[in-house]
Amino acid sequence: MKSLSVSKAVTALMLAGLVLLPLYSSLSGNIFIMTLFTRIVILALAAASLNLIMGFGGMMSFGHAAYLGIGGYAVGMLAQEGVGSGFIQFPVALAASAIYALVIGALSLRTRGVYFIMITLAFAQMAYYVASGLARYGGDDGLTVYKRSDFSGLINLSDRTQFYYLCLACLFGVIFLIWRIVNSRFGLVVQGLRSNEQRMQAIGFPAKRYQLVCFVISGTMCGLAGALLANNTDFVSPAVMYWTRSGDLMVMVILGGMGTLFGPIMGAVVFLLLEEFLSQITEYWALIMGPLLLLIVLFGRGGIMGMLGRAGRG
Amino acid sequence: MLLVVEQFLNGLQFGLLLFLLAAGLTLVFGIMDLVNLAHGSLYMMGAYFAATFAAWTGSFLLGALMALGATLVLGIVLEVTALRHLYGRDHLDHVLATFGLILFFNEAVRLIWGPAGLALPLPAWLTVPVPILPGIHYPAYRLAIIAVALLVALLLYLGVMRTRIGMLIRAGASNREMIGALGINIKLLYTLVFGLGAALAGLAGLMQAPILTVQIGMGENILILAFVIIVIGGIGSIRGAFLAAIFVGMIDTLGRAFLPNLLRQVLSGAAASTAAPALSSMLIYLLMAIVLVVRPEGLFPANRR
Numbered sequence: 001m002k003s004l005s006v007s008k009a010v011t012a013l014m015l016a017g018l019v020l021l022p023l024y025s026s027l028s029g030n031i032f033i034m035t036l037f038t039r040i041v042i043l044a045l046a047a048a049s050l051n052l053i054m055g056f057g058g059m060m061s062f063g064h065a066a067y068l069g070i071g072g073y074a075v076g077m078l079a080q081e082g083v084g085s086g087f088i089q090f091p092v093a094l095a096a097s098a099i100y101a102l103v104i105g106a107l108s109l110r111t112r113g114v115y116f117i118m119i120t121l122a123f124a125q126m127a128y129y130v131a132s133g134l135a136r137y138g139g140d141d142g143l144t145v146y147k148r149s150d151f152s153g154l155i156n157l158s159d160r161t162q163f164y165y166l167c168l169a170c171l172f173g174v175i176f177l178i179w180r181i182v183n184s185r186f187g188l189v190v191q192g193l194r195s196n197e198q199r200m201q202a203i204g205f206p207a208k209r210y211q212l213v214c215f216v217i218s219g220t221m222c223g224l225a226g227a228l229l230a231n232n233t234d235f236v237s238p239a240v241m242y243w244t245r246s247g248d249l250m251v252m253v254i255l256g257g258m259g260t261l262f263g264p265i266m267g268a269v270v271f272l273l274l275e276e277f278l279s280q281i282t283e284y285w286a287l288i289m290g291p292l293l294l295l296i297v298l299f300g301r302g303g304i305m306g307m308l309g310r311a312g313r314g
Numbered sequence: 315m316l317l318v319v320e321q322f323l324n325g326l327q328f329g330l331l332l333f334l335l336a337a338g339l340t341l342v343f344g345i346m347d348l349v350n351l352a353h354g355s356l357y358m359m360g361a362y363f364a365a366t367f368a369a370w371t372g373s374f375l376l377g378a379l380m381a382l383g384a385t386l387v388l389g390i391v392l393e394v395t396a397l398r399h400l401y402g403r404d405h406l407d408h409v410l411a412t413f414g415l416i417l418f419f420n421e422a423v424r425l426i427w428g429p430a431g432l433a434l435p436l437p438a439w440l441t442v443p444v445p446i447l448p449g450i451h452y453p454a455y456r457l458a459i460i461a462v463a464l465l466v467a468l469l470l471y472l473g474v475m476r477t478r479i480g481m482l483i484r485a486g487a488s489n490r491e492m493i494g495a496l497g498i499n500i501k502l503l504y505t506l507v508f509g510l511g512a513a514l515a516g517l518a519g520l521m522q523a524p525i526l527t528v529q530i531g532m533g534e535n536i537l538i539l540a541f542v543i544i545v546i547g548g549i550g551s552i553r554g555a556f557l558a559a560i561f562v563g564m565i566d567t568l569g570r571a572f573l574p575n576l577l578r579q580v581l582s583g584a585a586a587s588t589a590a591p592a593l594s595s596m597l598i599y600l601l602m603a604i605v606l607v608v609r610p611e612g613l614f615p616a617n618r619r
Contacts, residue, residue, distance in 0.1 A: 060406055107603060111610040114349060114405055118545045119606045122599040125538065129599075133592025243538060247351075247413045254410050286421035293414025297407045298399055 007308035011262045014269060018168060022161045034160050036276060041167045042228045044268035045174055047252040049221035052178050054250070055259030056187065057214045058194030062117045063104075063124025064249050067097045067219050069131055069241035071226020076143040076236040086149030086157070090227050097223025098216050100127070105215035109208050121243055131238040142237025145230055157231050167228050171265070174221050179261055181217065190214045255296060257305025266304050319450055321571040322564075327456050329563020330463035334518035335536060336543040336555040337470060338511025344550020345487045346504055348397060349405050351412035353515055353540065354533025355419035356392075360385045360516025361523040361532065362423060365432040374437045381520045382513055389512020393505050401504070420530050431529035434520075459521050466517065467556060474552060483507060487550060539566075542602045548612030558613065562598050569594035 018041065025034045046068055053059040074093035083089065104123040111119055137143045148157040157163045181187045189210050192200045201207050230236040239245075248271070256267025274292075278285035300307050339353050363384045368377025396415070400408055436455055443451035474480035485493045486503055494500045519533070526532065543562050547554025574590035581589065605613060 054406075060409075062409070107607050111606050114343075114549060115545060115606060115610060115612070117349075117405065117409070118541055119603060121538070122542065122602045122606075126596050126599045126603075129592045129595040132595075133589050135589075244534070247409070250406070251410055251413060254406060258406075284421045284425050286417040287425065290414040290416070290418030290421065293417070294396055294411045297403075297411040297414070298396075 006311055007305055010308055011266070014266060015262075018265075022164055026161075031160070034164055036272070038160075038164050038167055038232050039229075040268055040272045041164070041171050042225050042232060043249070043252065043272065044265040045167070045171045045228070046222050046225035047249050047256070047264035047268045048171070048174055048178060049218045049225065050249050051253045051258065051260075051264040052181070052221070053215055053218040054253055055263070056178075056182055056194070057190045057211060057218075059109075059211060059215060060117045060250075061120040061215075061218075062243070062246050062250065063120035063122075063127075064218075064222055065241050065243070065245035066100065066124035066127040067222035068226040068229055068245065069127060069236065069238065070097050070100055071223035071228075072230035072236035072240055073131060073134075073137070073143070073226075074223075075149060075227045075230040076145045077137055079145050079147055079149075080137060080143065084147050084150045086151040089149045090224070093227035094220050094223050097226070098220040101216040101219025102212070105212045105219070109211055109215065121246070124241060124246055125243060128238050128241040128243075131241060138237070140238060142235055142239070145234045145236065148231045148234065149227070163231070167232075170224060170228060174224070175261060175265070177221075181214075182261070186210065186213070251293065255293075255303050257303030260303075260305040263303055263305045270304060316450055317571070319447065320452065321568055323446075323452055323456065323460070324571075325564035325567035326560065327460050327463075327563070328567050329560035330460055330467070331518050331522055332536070332539055332543055332563050333467060333556050333559035334463055334514045334521075335540040336547070336559050337467075337552055338514040339540050340544040340547070340550055340552060340555045341483075341507055342511045343544060345483060345507055346401055348400060349408040349412065350397070350511075351409060351537065352392070352415035352419065353511070354537025355416055356385055356389060356512045356515040356533070357519035357522075357536060358419065358423065358528075358530070358533035359388060360519030361434070361528040362427060362432065363516070364520035364523055365434040365528045366427075368434055374434075374440070377434075378520050382516055385516025385519075386509050386513040389516075390505055390509040392512070393508040397508065398501070398504070416534070423530050429530065431527040433527060434523040436524045455524060462517075462521065466514070470514075470552065479503075479506070539598065542598055545612055546602055546605045548615040551612070551614045554612060554614030562601070565597055565601060566594070569597045573597075 018037070021037050022034065025031065046064065049067075050061065050064045053061055071093040074096045075089045078084075078089045078092060104120065108116055108119045108123065131137075132140050148163075151157070155162050155166055157166065182191070189200065189205055193205070193207050193211060197207050226240070229240070252267035252271045253264050254267070255271055256265065257263030274289065275285065278288050282288075296303075302309070335353065335357055338356075339350065342348050342350050342353070360381055363381035364377050366377075367380040367384070368374050371377055371380070392415075396411070400411055440455040440458060442454050444454045444457055446452045446457075472480075474483060482493065482498055482503055486498075486500060486507075490500060518536075522536075539562065543558045544555050546562070547556075547558035570591070573594045574586060577586035577590050577593070580586070
């Protein structure tokens with residue numbers, strides 16, 4: 001029980017920190033930290049969605065950044081065409097991500113293991129090149145979003161604090177949803193499929209259908225992150241979908257602890273803060289970051305959550 | 315006609331180059347079951363070593379030979395210090411750890427050689443156009459790449475199929491515990507295979523260097539292509555990698571060369587010229603998706619277990 005309390009305490013501390021951050025920012029006058037943490041919260045949302053299929057479902061998607069781009073481009077393209085209402089932009093972003101996930105999931109789930117990693121990567125690369133070819137929407141150079149999504153007075157996305165809390169609410173909402181999914185009958189079937197697909201099929205569960213639904217849910221969640229990210233940066237470009245971005249998301253999930261509810265948030269916070277911190281010390285921050293990742297893989301099994309659990313026991 | 319022959323040869327040359335990269339990757343993947351994203355970094359290091367050594371010695375060939383040795387050593391060092399500890403781990407661990415290595419290598423190169431790219435100039439005797447058919451000339455250097463890559467492919471085939479080491483490598487691929495139990499030093503064997511793969515990647519990098527500029531991140535795009543190839547060819551299969559590499563090289567090159575004109579006949583000029591590069595870059599991924607949907611284990615699945 002003690003091991004549980006250490007990781008629980010750290011998680012609670014982190015969540016409280018995220019909630020109270022705007023207070024600290026306004027007291028200290030540090031505006032930059034808000035910008036940084038809005039980005040962290042959005043990418044934590046993306047990592048949490050990836051964790052649903054990777055950690056709980058055992059589906060190693062190496063193309064999750066595609067949804068960031070799809071959600072972002074849905075917002076950017078609609079804004080460009082004069083549709084500024086968030087009530088249209090966000091549902092379109094989610095629907096587009098869901099449809100993309102449905103199509104590539106149906107095809108990709110025919111394969112398994114490394115082949116699955118590679119085919120999801122291939123589809124994301126295709127999305128990347130499609131976006132590069134969209135001349136009307138900036139092509140390679142990307143698309144500037146001149147006006148953030150308009151929620152007709154309900155919430156103002158251009159207000160730094162309001163936008164931060166919107167992102168945080170989305171993150172907590174998604175985490176809550178994942179918690180409900182994981183503990184539902186559906187979620188238990190998906191986790192069963194991760195452990196032993198043959199046996200689950202023998203009991204009579206249509207494996208692929210369950211996995212596909214899970215895949216689509218995860219993709220839709222990440223599309224939400226994409227729509228938020230485009231609003232945050234006021235810009236969307238093919239680079240959002242590049243495969244190293246998918247790699248970053250995977251790193252966040254594994255770093256925090258795969259298959260744990262709050263691990264991905266922890267991973268995103270630590271990864272992005274480390275990136276920020278190291279890049280302030282030295283221009284060559286990746287020189288430290290790279291070997292650090294290697295060491296975490298070699299010695300820190302189960303990510304930060306796993307280490308906290310062990311620290312509690314030891 | 316001239317253009318078709320030329321592009322066909324370009325496709326062959328690019329395909330063979332991709333084979334060198336994919337062969338190392340598929341060997342490491344098939345035998346050690348290691349997903350090595352840092353393979354592209356070894357390709358990059360090969361190019362940087364070659365550019366540096368060639369400038370030092372003043373000789374292209376000498377520089378290339380030294381670079382080949384240097385990537386071999388680098389590969390062995392990398393295997394012994396880091397990657398060896400990843401065998402038997404989850405594929406996801408491999409992805410994460412070697413992703414970290416990519417970051418490291420890119421940054422190290424930026425630190426040592428600076429952010430600007432390098433050039434590797436060719437000696438005069440390799441820049442002359444060679445007549446291959448009446449009225450058709452082709453650069454000597456590209457022909458040399460084709461010749462070297464074919465030679466390496468042949469040596470690799472003979473080495474794996476006909477020598478004792480090759481036999482051990484194949485045995486290691488099918489059952490690593492068993493050949494360990496038979497008294498073979500499997501650790502040494504793995505290090506050897508990894509070094510060989512690294513040298514092949516370095517060779518591909520240094521041969522590509524005079525055609526493109528030597529720059530940071532040059533290994534990443536081509537690494538993904540190499541992965542596409544080994545997945546299409548079937549992981550662990552050198553024959554599959556060879557055929558898939560030629561196929562991918564052809565499709566990529568011919569697509570880039572002829573797709574814009576084809577599109578222009580269907581679409582308006584402006585739309586075609588923007589859609590064509592994107593579409594031709596997508597072709598290979600489309601091919602891979604189709605192959606995987608039809609044959610989830612690749613075209614030539616190696617008989618494992």
